[in-house]
Structure formats: C-alpha cells, structure tokens
Amino acid sequence: MHVFQPVDPVDIEQGAYTFDGTKFLVTAGSGGKVNTTTAKWGGAGFLWNKRVVYIFLRGGRYTSELLDESGEFSLSFLNQQEFRGAFKYLEAVSGRAEDKIAGARLTVNYDDGIPFIDEADNVITAKVLYKKEFREDGFVDKSLVDEFEKNGEYHIVYVGEIKKIMIR
Numbered sequence: 001m002h003v004f005q006p007v008d009p010v011d012i013e014q015g016a017y018t019f020d021g022t023k024f025l026v027t028a029g030s031g032g033k034v035n036t037t038t039a040k041w042g043g044a045g046f047l048w049n050k051r052v053v054y055i056f057l058r059g060g061r062y063t064s065e066l067l068d069e070s071g072e073f074s075l076s077f078l079n080q081q082e083f084r085g086a087f088k089y090l091e092a093v094s095g096r097a098e099d100k101i102a103g104a105r106l107t108v109n110y111d112d113g114i115p116f117i118d119e120a121d122n123v124i125t126a127k128v129l130y131k132k133e134f135r136e137d138g139f140v141d142k143s144l145v146d147e148f149e150k151n152g153e154y155h156i157v158y159v160g161e162i163k164k165i166m167i168r
C-alpha cells in the first residue's frame, strides 16, 4: 500500500491565481461601454478538454449584461491592500448609473478586444462557453439556497475558456 499524506487544500490552491475568497474584478464591455465588478466566487480548472475559469454573477448585474452581449470577459487580480478602496467602491455602485471604473480611479486596457484593469498584477481573459442560472431543484444542500440565493436573483454560472493569462 502507498502512504498518503493529507494536504491542506489551501496549500495546493496557492498559485498565481488564488480563488480562495480573495477579491478580483470581473470586467466586460460591449458597444463602447465597459464595466467591472468585485467578485470572490470562482475557480480555474479543466473542462471539455479546455483550460477554463468559472465565475458566478448574480442575475441583474450590469457586468453580466455586457458580458452576455460580448461573450467575453476578463478577471483582474489586483493587490488587495493597495486597491482596497477601489474594491469597496466597485462593490457599492452599479455601472448602470455611472462610469464605475473612472470612479474607482482605475484604468481600462485591452487585449485582443477584451477589456481588463490595467492596475492588475495578473489577468485572465476568457471566452464564454456556457452560462446557466442556478435553480433551487439542483441544490442537494438546500441550506445554501436560504443562505446565498434567496436575497435576490440566483447566481449565473459562467464557464469561460481561458484565452490568455498575463502576468505583469
């Protein structure tokens, strides 16, 4: 028999991109408009023989509207401390009402037409492969519905094929 050592999941998740509750920015643009929003749910993995990222946006977000129109998005990973104020601002305001990115004093850059946040240390650009809203009947653990999905619209899962990973 082989000997297996238990590893803390945290240790294997540490990498250039950590999806562990660390905040990142989801950015999308369409028709000359660009918006970004703070998110913390997501991950990177392998699906349909492709390298993918997946994120979860609540229905009704302006960011998801632009993302649906363009079919593309980016994830920007910024220094948590340095951009604390920007994250807070982007959580609190909707891009429907104003130019959030300018309001947060951030800058838009583009790679192959996909907008991302220039102040980021790491960026992933992606093309949407799949999107679907969570449904109550899919939840095996119903307590999650009450805790996370009942105060508004259900989250939409977006699976995106990674187009490029950029490190500054």
Ligand SMILES: Cc1cc2nc3c(=O)[nH]c(=O)nc-3n(C[C@H](O)[C@H](O)[C@H](O)COP(=O)(O)O)c2cc1C
Binding pocket: 023, 035, 036, 037, 038, 039, 040, 041, 056, 057, 058, 060, 061, 062, 063, 064, 090, 091, 092, 093, 094, 095, 096, 100
């Ligand atoms: C710590 C934190 C994490 C968040 N993560 C998400 C997320 O993963 N998905 C989401 O849809 N909204 C998330 N939000 C809420 C959005 O940031 C917020 O509703 C924002 O104002 C939406 O802006 P928009 O309408 O311009 O897209 C989060 C908020 C906070 C405070």
